[in-house]
Amino acid sequence: MRSPKDFFAPLAVGAPDPVREIPALPSRMIHFFDPSNEKMAAKVPDLAKKVDVLLGNLEDAVRADRKEAARNGLVSIAKSTDFGATQLWTRINSLDSPWVLDDLITLVTEIGDKLDVIMVPKVEGAQDIHYVDRLLAQLEARAGLRRPLLVHAILETASGVANVEEIAGASPRMQGISLGPADLAASRRMKTTRVGGGHPGYLVRTDPVGDDLETGRTTYQQDLWHYTVARMVDACAMHGILPYYGPFGDIRDVVACEDQFRNAFLLGCVGTWTLHPVQIDIARRVFSPDPKDVAWARRVIAAMGDGTGAVMIDGKMQDDASVKQCRVVAELADALATRDPELAKAYDEATKEALA
Numbered sequence: 066m067r068s069p070k071d072f073f074a075p076l077a078v079g080a081p082d083p084v085r086e087i088p089a090l091p092s093r094m095i096h097f098f099d100p101s102n103e104k105m106a107a108k109v110p111d112l113a114k115k116v117d118v119l120l121g122n123l124e125d126a127v128r129a130d131r132k133e134a135a136r137n138g139l140v141s142i143a144k145s146t147d148f149g150a151t152q153l154w155t156r157i158n159s160l161d162s163p164w165v166l167d168d169l170i171t172l173v174t175e176i177g178d179k180l181d182v183i184m185v186p187k188v189e190g191a192q193d194i195h196y197v198d199r200l201l202a203q204l205e206a207r208a209g210l211r212r213p214l215l216v217h218a219i220l221e222t223a224s225g226v227a228n229v230e231e232i233a234g235a236s237p238r239m240q241g242i243s244l245g246p247a248d249l250a251a252s253r254r255m256k257t258t259r260v261g262g263g264h265p266g267y268l269v270r271t272d273p274v275g276d277d278l279e280t281g282r283t284t285y286q287q288d289l290w291h292y293t294v295a296r297m298v299d300a301c302a303m304h305g306i307l308p309y310y311g312p313f314g315d316i317r318d319v320v321a322c323e324d325q326f327r328n329a330f331l332l333g334c335v336g337t338w339t340l341h342p343v344q345i346d347i348a349r350r351v352f353s354p355d356p357k358d359v360a361w362a363r364r365v366i367a368a369m370g371d372g373t374g375a376v377m378i379d380g381k382m383q384d385d386a387s388v389k390q391c392r393v394v395a396e397l398a399d400a401l402a403t404r405d406p407e408l409a410k411a412y413d414e415a416t417k418e419a420l421a
């Protein structure tokens with residue numbers, strides 16, 4: 066473990082100073098595209114106006130014989146596109162793959178000044194982050210970068226989940242963690258065959274009435290990912306980094322997708338992955354607080370003055386703890402409003418109505 070005194074020292078001579086705080090930039094949707102797919106690549110300039118984060122994916126879902134084309138495609142897209150305030154991320158190949166070294170060398174050297182975050186798949190423990198941390202510092206120094214690249218880990222191995230707290234705190238570069246339900250299910254030997262979402266067999270059933278075991282016993286489907294998401298959220302909050310839901314693979318089922326995203330939002334996640342354009346508006350809707358909740362939060366904050374004591378609003382007790390929750394919602398709304406004028410208007414109108 067590094068000494069706390071050295072934690073914010075660069076890991077290579079000439080590398081930029083590590084950041085001391087992870088910027089809470091809007092990242093409601095991390096939109097995946099395959100840079101080797103011409104149709105997807107052609108949509109990037111338009112998508113950049115609609116999403117908070119665009120991610121050029123080099124790992125799974127890119128065929129082995131397209132890895133180089135994806136890497137080179139991302140370099141050329143990054144160089145030729147104006148992303149405005151939209152962040153550009155990439156997902157590199159896994160650390161044991163034959164492609165990852167060239168991914169990192171090429172991307173940092175060629176477009177290190179355009180990239181914001183490097184997503185690292187299949188992270189098992191702090192050792193994986195330490196490896197990437199040092200290598201990035203060396204490459205940043207060689208490329209003369211002034212701003213350090215941040216690192217995002219995917220939680221998609223059983224070891225990763227067991228070590229999630231040490232992963233979250235492994236480097237000042239750690240920006241966040243996403244759930245990777247498909248690889249995680251395989252690593253845990255779960256008996257599912259899906260990419261995220263629930264399963265009708267994972268349920269609880271009400272008790273029988275008398276001796277009749279058959280009739281009137283309602284079942285409730287449970288969330289397979291509750292434990293992992295909750296644990297990930299705690300690890301991220303503890304280390305001041307950001308938690309995300311991951312992929313929802315049933316593109317057609319926009320209803321269950323919205324439910325799964327909302328569960329993650331309510332539990333503390335700041336965003337999710339979007340795999341198809343149809344998921345972008347769902348993510349925007351879910352990961353932007355509802356105008357009514359924002360209006361309520363602002364009303365509580367106004368009524369609570371310095372934030373101490375207790376007051377009654379509409380029959381509900383408010384105190385130091387509830388005002389803290391309201392500040393989370395109000396601060397998120399303020400941050401999103403700077404990026405999204407429509408949202409800003411909706412928040413202000415709802416607040417005026419609530420305070421009238």
Ligand SMILES: CC(C)(COP(=O)(O)OP(=O)(O)OC[C@H]1O[C@@H](n2cnc3c(N)ncnc32)[C@H](O)[C@@H]1OP(=O)(O)O)[C@@H](O)C(=O)NCCC(=O)NCCSC(=O)C[C@H](O)C(=O)O
Nearest residue numbers: 097098104105108125126221245246247248312340341342
């Ligand atoms: C899932 C897809 C393969 C579906 O693609 P397609 O069959 O082409 O869908 P459509 O015909 O409905 O597409 C309509 C048009 O939209 C374009 N399109 C589709 N997806 C995207 C996208 N992500 N970005 C930009 N544009 C997109 C199509 O090209 C069509 O265009 P046009 O013909 O001009 O109208 C596909 O969506 C896809 O490949 N998505 C990304 C998949 C991906 O990134 N997977 C990896 C992340 S999930 C994962 O890795 C698991 C995780 O790690 C874990 O372990 O849990």
Ligand SMILES: [Mg+2]
Nearest residue numbers: 125221245248
């Ligand atoms: Mg995966």
